[in-house]
Amino acid sequence: LAKTTQPISMDSYEGQEVNITCSHNNIATNDYITWYQQFPSQGPRFIIQGYKTKVTNEVASLFIPADRKSSTLSLPRVSLSDTAVYYCLVGLGDNTDKLIFGTGTRLQVFP
């Protein structure tokens, strides 16, 4: 499973767009990029998954450049309730089964 590197923490204010970048230099051809969100004392919650270019859903956008060695999770107009830890995971290509979580990015949104 490819190792990922992301900032330990980020601060933002309500209404701003937040972009969290994750590096995954050793991503394999069949690996997907998946982002999870975790609130304190809760289970990780799936946000978005992509393979290349751009993916958008009702919660976020995921930008993946052509070389796929990094990805950026974009949260539009964050609110206080977006304060959480965000994890970037790489894998799930085919037989990859388990999820390997790093330390994630702790996003703090201020009023």
Add this chain to the structure above:
Amino acid sequence: EPEVTQTPSHQVTQMGQEVILRCVPISNHLYFYWYRQILGQKVEFLVSFYNNEISEKSEIFDDQFSVERPDGSNFTLKIRSTKLEDSAMYFCASRSRAGETQYFGPGTRLLVL
């Protein structure tokens, strides 16, 4: 929206006691997982389960741990003789097929005294 559910939400036990943590995965899912998260640390994989057998387990998942799918809906994690260091949040997850997203339950907070 279908959810993974877990019971109990909290469990306090004495060291050396057996505990069983219960999970009800999403109904049409075929792959099941247990993870744990010690307070302030990363989420760690314990075990994956498919077709009524363990498909992968981590070093953490030693002989004190076992999993079972006793019926068509429940998926359990048993810790035979708990240790202080087993205190953690335990998360169950499930997915429908290979490559699909894993969905996590709300967790069981286990405290071993």
